[in-house]
Amino acid sequence: MPKIKRTREPRGNKHNRNCVVDLFGSYKGADAFVMGTGTSLAGFDWTSMNDKLTIALNDAVKAPGFKPKFHIFCDVGIWARYRNMNYPEGCAMVCQKRARAQFLRWEHWKDPDQVFHFNHVSMPDQMTDVDDSLYVSRTVATGGITLAWKLGARRIFLLGVDGYKFSDRYYYDGSTKRPEKRREVKAGDGRISQDRHEWWRQNMNKLRDFFRKRNLFLGPWPKSGVYNLSPFSTIESWEKVPPKTVLGAELCPIEVDSEPSIRSIIYQPRKWSLPYGVKHRSEAQALFWSVEQAAKLKSPHFVEIGTGQGYTARGVVDLLARLERKSVFTSFDIQDMAGFWKAHVESAIKPPIKAQHLVFPGPEGVSLDWGDRGVAWVFVDGCYCHDCVRDAIEAWSPLVAPGGFLVFNRYRGIVSRRVGLQPYHGDPYRPAEVKRAVDTWLPKTFERVKLRRSLYIARRI
Numbered sequence: 274m275p276k277i278k279r280t281r282e283p284r285g286n287k288h289n290r291n292c293v294v295d296l297f298g299s300y301k302g303a304d305a306f307v308m309g310t311g312t313s314l315a316g317f318d319w320t321s322m323n324d325k326l327t328i329a330l331n332d333a334v335k336a337p338g339f340k341p342k343f344h345i346f347c348d349v350g351i352w353a354r355y356r357n358m359n360y361p362e363g364c365a366m367v368c369q370k371r372a373r374a375q376f377l378r379w380e381h382w383k384d385p386d387q388v389f390h391f392n393h394v395s396m397p398d399q400m401t402d403v404d405d406s407l408y409v410s411r412t413v414a415t416g417g418i419t420l421a422w423k424l425g426a427r428r429i430f431l432l433g434v435d436g437y438k439f440s441d442r443y444y445y446d447g448s449t450k451r452p453e454k455r456r457e458v459k460a461g462d463g464r465i466s467q468d469r470h471e472w473w474r475q476n477m478n479k480l481r482d483f484f485r486k487r488n489l490f491l492g493p494w495p496k497s498g499v500y501n502l503s504p505f506s507t508i509e510s511w512e513k514v515p516p517k518t519v520l521g522a523e524l525c526p527i528e529v530d531s532e533p534s535i536r537s538i539i540y541q542p543r544k545w546s547l548p549y550g551v552k553h554r555s556e557a558q559a560l561f562w563s564v565e566q567a568a569k570l571k572s573p574h575f576v577e578i579g580t581g582q583g584y585t586a587r588g589v590v591d592l593l594a595r596l597e598r599k600s601v602f603t604s605f606d607i608q609d610m611a612g613f614w615k616a617h618v619e620s621a622i623k624p625p626i627k628a629q630h631l632v633f634p635g636p637e638g639v640s641l642d643w644g645d646r647g648v649a650w651v652f653v654d655g656c657y658c659h660d661c662v663r664d665a666i667e668a669w670s671p672l673v674a675p676g677g678f679l680v681f682n683r684y685r686g687i688v689s690r691r692v693g694l695q696p697y698h699g700d701p702y703r704p705a706e707v708k709r710a711v712d713t714w715l716p717k718t719f720e721r722v723k724l725r726r727s728l729y730i731a732r733r734i
């Protein structure tokens with residue numbers, strides 16, 4: 274049990290005692306691990322966490338051999354799941370007052386002092402640093418994070434908080450939920466993201482913004498921050514850090530579909546929010562098909578205009594690594610995307626692949642040395658306005674080797690009727706007009722080989 278510092282005299286009524294406030298600041302400067310039950314923890318040795326400050330979310334407390342320091346749940350109704358279990362020794366339970374009252378009434382519960390109550394708030398702004406509230410809206414994981422913050426943790430790590438499931442398994446132990454009607458999006462690599470996961474992402478973003486406003490947990494790694502150790506988690510609110518860096522070991526590699534197929538490398542976590550990179554499976558297949566074809570050229574150079582958060586870059590680098598083709602991938606962005614590059618791409622780069630992110634306007638990238646063979650593949654995914662796409666075509670088309678590719682994102686579809694997404698030129702938003710630019714300026718030396726939704730692929734004849 275943690276050392277309990279009583280911040281106030283317990284009031285006479287036993288139901289008011291053991292407030293979570295009594296625990297605040299008891300782990301100043303510690304690393305806290307918020308443990309979920311996602312499939313990324315399949316085969317995980319939970320006992321390896323027993324010497325750490327751990328907060329088990331819901332049924333994570335039941336993991337074999339695991340002795341968390343805290344166990345938090347928010348739904349009052351699920352208290353009965355824990356009343357008869359062999360509760361881990363030294364673990365403090367944190368739940369709502371009404372759930373605590375159930376334990377106090379339950380005759381077999383040995384130690385009422387083990388149970389602490391918190392006040393549940395559904396907006397982060399309703400919390401203060403010192404009150405008894407924790408933020409839980411759609412996921413108890415935000416409760417775990419806010420508890421860790423109030424305990425005084427300096428760094429908070431999320432493990433098993435995945436934001437996706439597989440068709441045949443939902444939890445780390447291979448079990449699944451009862452069939453339920455939910456909106457689902459399949460990533461193409463086996464991961465299924467449900468509407469509940471979209472809520473989780475929104476809740477996490479709200480909490481991240483709350484911390485930012487208070488200059489808390491700003492990171493980057495390894496400074497004080499909240500870090501996600503689930504490599505394929507669809508929750509992008511927190512910086513992802515490879516588990517090996519923190520735990521000294523990888524998680525078991527039974528993750529997403531390991532078959533070396535292009536379908537397994539689609540990185541599209543935010544399906545319902547602002548579109549970027551490649552959005553649909555058919556587009557992703559076509560995009561990676563063009564990469565595979567271009568990789569057949571000699572010493573191929575791959576170019577991306579618009580690194581953004583590095584999702585396409587990660588997919589391409591992964592595929593090149595699987596193909597084991599000696600190749601160079603260069604991604605340009607007018608903004609410094611080094612943080613995203615580090616978080617999403619860097620860990621995937623291994624010889625014989627070289628990859629770099631350069632803060633450079635895409636069309637000006639042609640001035641670098643591209644050797645005699647030119648480039649094999651250029652993905653135009655920077656600004657979608659007519660002038661920027663035209664400039665990219667004019668700059669890069671002469672450099673593309675015969676048999677090489679020019680690939681355009683947002684050629685058609687809803688985005689091409691919208692105004693541009695960002696004022697990349699310093700002037701106001703411009704309409705997204707990839708189609709007009711491609712139809713007008715693409716030289717006759719290129720032929721269209723594929724058009725999948727809004728992805729347009731042209732090959733140099």
Ligand SMILES: C[S@@+](CC[C@H](N)C(=O)[O-])C[C@H]1O[C@@H](n2cnc3c(N)ncnc32)[C@H](O)[C@@H]1O
Pocket residue numbers: 548549550551577578579580581582583584585586605606607608633634635636654655656661697
């Ligand atoms: C839609 S995002 C790119 C998404 C990225 N391809 C991915 O898959 O995650 C557009 C990016 O293009 C960058 N950008 C805009 N104009 C550019 C230009 N002229 N040269 C290079 N990058 C540019 C923006 O800074 C932004 O980060």
